Amino acid sequence: MNLRKMMFLAIVVIATALSAACGGGSYPSGPVTMMVPFRAGGGTDTQGRVIAAEMEAVLGQPVNVVNNTGAGGTVGVQELLASEADGQTVGFVVSSATTTSPVLQGLDYGPSDLKMIGTAGTFQVAMVVGAEGPDTWDEWVAFAKANPGQKYMFLGPDARLTMQQIAEQEGIELEYVAADGGAAIAPALLAGDIDIAFSGGIHSRFLETGEMKVLLNLNSTGDLMATPGLPTSMDMYGVANDVQSLLAVPADTPDDVVDALAAAFKTAVESDAYAEVMANIQFPVTYADGPTTQSTLQEQYENFIANQ
Amino acid sequence: MDALVDALGQTLTLSNILFVAGGIFLGYIVGAIPGLGKVTAAAVAIPLTFSMNPVSAIGFLVGISKGSTSGNAVSAILINTPGEPSSVPTSLDGYPMAKQGKGMKALKVALLSSTIGDFVATWVLIFLTGPLARIAVQIGLVELASILIFALTFIAALSGKSLSKGLISGLLGIFLATIGLEPETGIQRMTFGFLKLFDGLSLVAIAIGMVAIAEMIVQLEDVMRDGQKDLTAETEDKEANAITGKDWQKMSRPIIGGTLIGTFIGLLPGLGASIASFASYGLAQRMSKTPELFGKGNIEGVAAAEAADNAVIPSSLVPLIALGIPGSAIAAILAAGFTIHGIIPGPLMIRDNPEFIRGMYGSMLLASLLMLLIGWVGMRFFARVINLPMGYLLPAVFFYSILGSYLEGGGTFGVYIMVIFSLFGYFVKKFDFSFVTFLIGFIIGPQLELSIRQSIVVTRGESWTEYPIAIAFGIFTVLVLLQMGYGTIKRVLFTQESEEPDS
Numbered sequence: 001m002n003l004r005k006m007m008f009l010a011i012v013v014i015a016t017a018l019s020a021a022c023g024g025g026s027y028p029s030g031p032v033t034m035m036v037p038f039r040a041g042g043g044t045d046t047q048g049r050v051i052a053a054e055m056e057a058v059l060g061q062p063v064n065v066v067n068n069t070g071a072g073g074t075v076g077v078q079e080l081l082a083s084e085a086d087g088q089t090v091g092f093v094v095s096s097a098t099t100t101s102p103v104l105q106g107l108d109y110g111p112s113d114l115k116m117i118g119t120a121g122t123f124q125v126a127m128v129v130g131a132e133g134p135d136t137w138d139e140w141v142a143f144a145k146a147n148p149g150q151k152y153m154f155l156g157p158d159a160r161l162t163m164q165q166i167a168e169q170e171g172i173e174l175e176y177v178a179a180d181g182g183a184a185i186a187p188a189l190l191a192g193d194i195d196i197a198f199s200g201g202i203h204s205r206f207l208e209t210g211e212m213k214v215l216l217n218l219n220s221t222g223d224l225m226a227t228p229g230l231p232t233s234m235d236m237y238g239v240a241n242d243v244q245s246l247l248a249v250p251a252d253t254p255d256d257v258v259d260a261l262a263a264a265f266k267t268a269v270e271s272d273a274y275a276e277v278m279a280n281i282q283f284p285v286t287y288a289d290g291p292t293t294q295s296t297l298q299e300q301y302e303n304f305i306a307n308q
Numbered sequence: 309m310d311a312l313v314d315a316l317g318q319t320l321t322l323s324n325i326l327f328v329a330g331g332i333f334l335g336y337i338v339g340a341i342p343g344l345g346k347v348t349a350a351a352v353a354i355p356l357t358f359s360m361n362p363v364s365a366i367g368f369l370v371g372i373s374k375g376s377t378s379g380n381a382v383s384a385i386l387i388n389t390p391g392e393p394s395s396v397p398t399s400l401d402g403y404p405m406a407k408q409g410k411g412m413k414a415l416k417v418a419l420l421s422s423t424i425g426d427f428v429a430t431w432v433l434i435f436l437t438g439p440l441a442r443i444a445v446q447i448g449l450v451e452l453a454s455i456l457i458f459a460l461t462f463i464a465a466l467s468g469k470s471l472s473k474g475l476i477s478g479l480l481g482i483f484l485a486t487i488g489l490e491p492e493t494g495i496q497r498m499t500f501g502f503l504k505l506f507d508g509l510s511l512v513a514i515a516i517g518m519v520a521i522a523e524m525i526v527q528l529e530d531v532m533r534d535g536q537k538d539l540t541a542e543t544e545d546k547e548a549n550a551i552t553g554k555d556w557q558k559m560s561r562p563i564i565g566g567t568l569i570g571t572f573i574g575l576l577p578g579l580g581a582s583i584a585s586f587a588s589y590g591l592a593q594r595m596s597k598t599p600e601l602f603g604k605g606n607i608e609g610v611a612a613a614e615a616a617d618n619a620v621i622p623s624s625l626v627p628l629i630a631l632g633i634p635g636s637a638i639a640a641i642l643a644a645g646f647t648i649h650g651i652i653p654g655p656l657m658i659r660d661n662p663e664f665i666r667g668m669y670g671s672m673l674l675a676s677l678l679m680l681l682i683g684w685v686g687m688r689f690f691a692r693v694i695n696l697p698m699g700y701l702l703p704a705v706f707f708y709s710i711l712g713s714y715l716e717g718g719g720t721f722g723v724y725i726m727v728i729f730s731l732f733g734y735f736v737k738k739f740d741f742s743f744v745t746f747l748i749g750f751i752i753g754p755q756l757e758l759s760i761r762q763s764i765v766v767t768r769g770e771s772w773t774e775y776p777i778a779i780a781f782g783i784f785t786v787l788v789l790l791q792m793g794y795g796t797i798k799r800v801l802f803t804q805e806s807e808e809p810d811s
Contacts, residue, residue: 187448
């Protein structure tokens with residue numbers, strides 16, 4: 001055997017060994033794609049990008065954010081469901097896109113089609129009024145009963161349904177105005193075009209100036225961060241509009257991949273960078289592990305179907 | 309005065325100047341590449357800013373957005389492939405100028421107009437953010453609907469030769485824009501259960517296909533028939549390349565008009581740069597002494613579109629800084645940049661971060677000046693593109709168009725949409741229908757639908773005297789329609805008299 005042949009053999013052997021060491025079952029085998037089902041620059045996207053950067057440090061592979069927008073997040077979730085269950089594609093999504101939205105849009109999936117890696121934070125979902133509105137929910141209900149035709153602005157069919165269920169129980173008649181984005185309620189309330197609105201969290205910026213008041217907590221558990229002690233729609237009416245940000249993969253993803261992701265996700269959610277971003281938008285970090293998230297969402301899903 | 313000194317002190321550090329200049333340079337290149345726009349550029353750049361200090365980070369992002377808006381004009385003018393929908397009006401007159409050998413002049417006009425629009429709107433942002441934001445809040449849902457309807461009227465002027473063909477393509481645009489989930493109830497409209505259609509058709513993919521690719525096919529056809537023409541960006545005649553005093557006279561009105569329209573539209577969340585540049589172009593044509601020259605290489609058209617397109621960016625920061633409401637896609641990305649760097653867009657942003665705000669204003673002014681400088685140098689380089697043989701140009705344009713549709717059109721599906729609409733656009737061009745009114749219909753349609761539906765609910769039980777602004781725009785609309793209708797009726801009557809109907 002001449003030198004050249006030996007060299008060639010050696011290279012082949014080393015290359016094979018290297019590729020086995022790199023690709024042989026160890027996760028992640030390459031860059032990870034993180035689907036965010038909302039457009040770049042929004043609240044969920046901002047959270048997702050910070051989490052991606054933190055997870056990258058743990059996983060040792062780039063985590064690239066891709067925005068697959070549409071239909072309140074259900075387009076992104078369905079694309080996640082269609083992706084290969086190998087952990088190379090993960091979804092940073094909102095809980096409502098896996099529970100209430102697919103039911104309302106007549107889509108054929110639920111939370112059990114996904115494996116939840118964990119919960120990151122909780123949206124501050126509430127009914128809010130402008131500066132001239134009443135100070136408490138009870139006052140507003142009394143006022144709305146006496147003055148039918150109050151204008152309610154909502155974002156997405158979930159929020160419309162929540163108010164319809166409340167109005168039915170209270171015997172209030174309302175007008176429903178559709179919004180085209182989370183920020184749209186601010187100018188509409190400030191201009192006095194509408195009387196009450198569903199807020200996914202933007203109201204926190206207007207509390208200190210007194211331009212908005214929060215009346216009802218729409219999260220089923222836990223106080224709102226900026227306005228503790230409010231009544232919840234769950235206690236009063238048995239309905240809620242829970243929205244959590246969470247990481248998920250298709251249900252048949254192997255356990256070792258899920259474990260690796262869960263560890264990286266936990267580190268990312270508990271990082272200082274994520275805490276800072278969440279403090280900025282006044283959302284609480286509410287970490288929960290995969291199994292807890294899974295059972296919470298399943299419960300919300302079944303509760304919602306039962307209430308329909 | 310102290311504030312100004314402080315702003316300059318923060319802005320004029322070497323590192324900050326480099327970040328702003330780097331942002332503009334990157335943005336200019338991305339913008340000049342057909343098919344790629346500022347939203348892609350800025351979104352991709354956000355992670356790059358993680359480790360920068362807030363003023364440099366925002367300066368970098370502002371640089372990218374300004375640079376790419378200005379760079380978009382380059383591809384729109386030289387090869388008729390606008391980087392994004394808002395520079396389509398620029399190509400309407402810019403490209404004919406390039407074909408006449410006045411490409412360099414068109415580039416100069418575009419750069420100067422965009423710098424002026426941007427610079428003026430930045431000063432408006434600096435001095436009038438507080439009061440303007442409060443005025444903008446008075447423009448509610450009903451007023452927005454009336455402004456959109458008004459905007460439609462002078463856009464109708466862009467129908468081209470045939471009003472009916474213009475209306476047909478406009479209505480087709482509105483019709484195709486209804487595809488997707490209906491905003492109130494989430495009911496599917498014309499999606500045929502197809503997941504990718506839930507979010508509707510991508511405007512960027514449609515615009516790239518209809519304008520850039522369709523144009524490339526038409527050019528290819530010409531080249532195959534007539535052979536490659538020798539085009540140069542500059543004629544031998546030095547006079548024709550320079551912007552003369554006469555040109556400035558012609559340009560001044562469209563620039564002022566475009567700056568005002570861009571600034572006004574930027575203030576109102578939900579309208580955006582495309583509506584501003586189309587509206588400004590339409591208005592400039594109406595106000596011009598020589599409206600018949602529009603679309604044939606008139607510098608007024610280039611100036612109007614570019615001034616408005618660039619004025620939108622600073623003024624769309626007014627609602628963001630004053631109220632936390634992003635007025636445009638680029639403002640939304642800047643909002644993410646703010647949040648990551650610990651600055652919360654909202655009513656308390658100026659109070660809580662006065663130093664940062666001053667630094668940002670300084671960076672924005674710096675960016676205006678650097679844009680002029682980089683653009684002036686850059687255009688000489690980019691102008692050479694026009695001499696490229698089709699064999700080199702075509703593959704590059706196709707490649708970047710596919711890339712742009714993929715990035716902003718929702719993946720592979722965006723590329724399919726682009727391909728379908730490039731064929732559609734080709735036939736639209738061949739049969740002399742207006743792709744401009746199609747795009748306008750597609751852009752305005754969804755917003756018009758939502759605002760009108762919102763207004764119908766919001767006005768229930770209210771007195772009409774509560775909406776003076778909406779009523780004023782309603783009256784303007786009727787007046788403009790009457791004026792347009794008067795011309796048409798006169799022409800119809802006149803032609804009927806002259807050539808007695810034989811039926």
